[in-house]
Amino acid sequence: MRKVRIIGWFCALTVLLFGPLLAQEVEIVFSGQTHGMLYPCNCPVRQDGGVSRRATLIKKLRKKNPELLLLDCGNFTAGGQFDEYTQNSRLDMARSEVNYRALELMRYDAVGVGADEFNFGRDFFLKSAKKSNPVYLSANLGSSQVLPYLLKTRAGVKIALIGLTALSANQKSEGLNIAAWEIAGHLVERLRKEGAQVVIVLSTLGEKEDLKLLATIKGIDLVFVGDRPLKQDLLEKVGEAYLVRPAWQGRKLGKLVLKIQNDRLLDCQAQDFDLTDDLKNDPQIQAILPECFCDHNCQRPGLTGVCRNPGTFNADCSFKEATEINLTVIGVRDCLTCDTQGLIDTLKKRFLGLKVTYLEYPDLQAKEMIDDLEIRMLPAYILPKSLEQESNFSQIKNDLRQVKDFYVFKPRVSGVSYFLGQTSVPGKLDVFFSLFDKNAGDLLTALREFRPALHFLVFEKSDGFASQNGLPETEECLRAVCVEKHCPQEYWDYLSCRVKNIRSSYWEDCLSPGEVIRVKNCARSQEGADLLKANLELVKRLEIASGPSYLMENQEIFASRGVPQKELKAIFKKKKIQMHQ
16 A cells, blocks of 8 residues: 555656656647638549538547547638639528538637638628637738637647738628737736647748748747648748648648647648548538539539539439540650649549540651641640630630641740740750849859850840849940940859849949949940840740740750759750850
8 A cells, every 4th residue: 555655746846857858739720721621622633622521530630639629720711713613693692601501510619710701892891700619810900700710629739729800801791890910919928828739820821921920920839821832841840830722712721730749839740631532522511512503513424413402401413424535745855844744634624524635846747737726835735626615625725826727825824845946056045034033043043054045034125125123234234234244254153243232233343343334334325225125135035024934055944933952953964054154
């Protein structure tokens, strides 16, 4: 008996002394930016998503951990600019009402409020949000029916949930005042003082603003990105905080495991779950979900579905054999950057009977079709004139040009990877960029070993030149082309020096003193204008409007976001581009 008592005292002492050092774990299950998506997506490969499957998975996860926290960061209403399945106000509103009810049945703890929530005006949202389940959150939205924050305790951890709504909601919230997000600063500080161990923001500000939020307001642990994420990564650490990016259209369900120790977020691990047809439909959700709202919701392999009585409880799908539509894609045999799959996947969503034939230039059959249809850029996507009979034809009609008995996608839609009218110049690399781009310095460093010909994104006018950054950029480009001609050995060093502080007027500091007067005289004279015109000739001929863009061997063109990474540099090396003098 004495031994048992001693062990009992020892355990109590251990908890007393070391308990605070043990990490506590909290599970969060989340969604966001679903845009009224009720059904699995109309995707060519995997039809994932849907609120019914989501509900089934949530129940499974909740059974394993009844204390999990279920959150949605907002923009869940149909009818906005990011709603791929929008139809008309009546059906979009009905779809939104079903979604509100689904959030209630799935027992979300808290939901953020985005600009999309006002797609049908102020009253529609407030009427739908007045229920206590779930709780709708926005700290910068002036409405008594929406709470600024919510405190929840899970696994002994006190968690503060704050909502923030994008200022763009002011345009359609009919008098509700959406304040700037800076209002949350004092709120975070107060909640921390009141004992909140974890502070979470359900944001629809957009990721650029989310990053400013984290840089400005200290004490935030997690920000859920509910609008315009800049990356696809599920989780990213930013300083001491984390950005969380929910899956687009609710095609996946996310889960976080937080580790908290000594009132501090120690670690955060993330995973997402595919909502595939392995998950059975939830009976509760199925009871409120019409069979379809549009034809896209009617899916069977190889069949075209038609939704009858859409959005009602009498809605049903009828099916028929999909009409076979022949798509001919002409690519380039040795093109390293040509990618045709994206547009093909999009077309397969709209035309279920699409059959694709691939031709490669310069094969004879491809060349004959190119000449016959007057194609000047590749890849080319060619459809028969019979496409006019399809119900979805109107959706892409403006993206096509008719040539004889065919329709060809316009290059502005399909993209351009290869110019047929350009003479091949092996080993040549041209780069199109702006000296005022924030990444210009890193770009020059990454490409220097290849010595490409540099072309500036300035545009010729009848009375001179124009550029996105006005006269300072035009003057800088005039000096640059003059440096290239009169002191070519200093050209790359000069540009690398200037882009470090491109808006500084002390450009002379980047050039040898003896060359300053010569460059200045050139830039102010007709000589400089003629040199810049020559630099822009290729920009004008190829209609390059943005950068960085790359033309390899005078024929193959592609673009990159920011600075070329290893993959792009490998492409340059594979093409055996040598130093361009």
